[in-house]
Amino acid sequence: MTGPDVVLSGAGLTKAFGPTAALSDVSVTIHAGEVVAVLGPSGSGKSTLLHCLAGIVTPDRGTVVYAGADLARLSDAQRSALRRRDFGFVFQFGQLVPELTCLENVSLPLRLAGLSRRAAEGAASEWLERLEVAEVARKQPGDVSGGQGQRVAVARALVTGPRVIFADEPTGALDSLNGERVMELLASAAEETGAAVVLVTHEARVAAYSDREIVVRDGRIQVREPSQ
Numbered sequence: 260m261t262g263p264d265v266v267l268s269g270a271g272l273t274k275a276f277g278p279t280a281a282l283s284d285v286s287v288t289i290h291a292g293e294v295v296a297v298l299g300p301s302g303s304g305k306s307t308l309l310h311c312l313a314g315i316v317t318p319d320r321g322t323v324v325y326a327g328a329d330l331a332r333l334s335d336a337q338r339s340a341l342r343r344r345d346f347g348f349v350f351q352f353g354q355l356v357p358e359l360t361c362l363e364n365v366s367l368p369l370r371l372a373g374l375s376r377r378a379a380e381g382a383a384s385e386w387l388e389r390l391e392v393a394e395v396a397r398k399q400p401g402d403v404s405g406g407q408g409q410r411v412a413v414a415r416a417l418v419t420g421p422r423v424i425f426a427d428e429p430t431g432a433l434d435s436l437n438g439e440r441v442m443e444l445l446a447s448a449a450e451e452t453g454a455a456v457v458l459v460t461h462e463a464r465v466a467a468y469s470d471r472e473i474v475v476r477d478g479r480i481q482v483r484e485p486s487q
C-alpha cells in the first residue's frame with residue numbers, strides 16, 4: 260500500500276446507502292501516472308468507489324490516503340482545497356458552467372486558485388488548443404457539440420496540473436469516434452503531465468486506453484489487482 264510512486268490508495272472501503280451496500284471492503288492502489296479503468300455492471304459501485312477515492316463521499320469504513328494524508332483527518336476546507344488543487348474531474352454531463360464561455364470555464368479553476376484573469380486565460384487557451392478546440396473559446400457550452408464540450412471539460416480538468424484525474428463515464432454521451440478521440444487526448448495529456456487517471460466506464464473500447472483494469476461487482480473487486 261505504500262511505495263514511492265503510490266499517489267492514492269483506498270483500504271477496506273465500505274459504504275452503504277440505507278439498506279444498499281454500495282461498496283464492501285474494497286482496496287485499491289493508484290500509482291503516479293497510471294490510467295486505471297474501473298469496470299463493472301450498472302449499480303456495481305464504480306461511481307461510489309470513485310467518489311470515495313476523490314473525497315466526495317466519506318466511506319462508512321476504510322481509509323483513503325492521498326500523498327501520505329488520510330482524507331478523513333482533513334477538515335472540509337482542506338479536503339475542498341485538495342480537490343481543487345490536486346484532483347481534476349471529468350464527468351459525463353453538465354460539468355461546464357453554462358453562463359461562462361468555454362475559455363472562462365477552463366480558466367475558472369486557475370482564477371479560484373488566485374491567478375490573474377490574463378494568466379488564467381493564457382493557460383486556458385493553451386489547453387483548449389492542445390485539446391483541439393481553440394475555436395470554441397468564445398462560445399458558451401450550450402453552443403458547442405458534445406465532443407467539443409467534453410474536450411473543454413478535459414482541458415478544465417487538466418489546467419491546474421492535477422496529480423489525479425477522476426473521470427466518470429467521460430465518453431458516455433459521445434459517439435464512438437468522438438469518444439475515442441476524447442480518451443486518446445485525455446490519456447496522452449495525462450501521460451505528458453504525469454497525472455494518474457481513475458476512469459469509470461462500462462465500455463471495453465474506453466477501458467482499452469488504460470494501463471490496468473479493476474472490475475467491481477456487487478460492491479466488491481472481482482479480479483484482484485495484479486501485484487506490481
Ligand SMILES: Nc1ncnc2c1ncn2[C@@H]1O[C@H](COP(=O)(O)OP(=O)(O)OP(=O)(O)O)[C@@H](O)[C@H]1O
Pocket residue numbers: 276277279280281299300301302303304305306307308461
Ligand atoms: N446517493 C445515493 N443514495 C442512495 N443509493 C445510492 C446512492 N449512490 C449510489 N447508490 C446505490 O449504490 C449502488 C452503487 O451505485 P454506483 O453509482 O456506485 O454504481 P455504478 O457501478 O457507478 O453504476 P452505473 O454504472 O449505473 O453508474 C447502487 O445500488 C446505487 O443505487
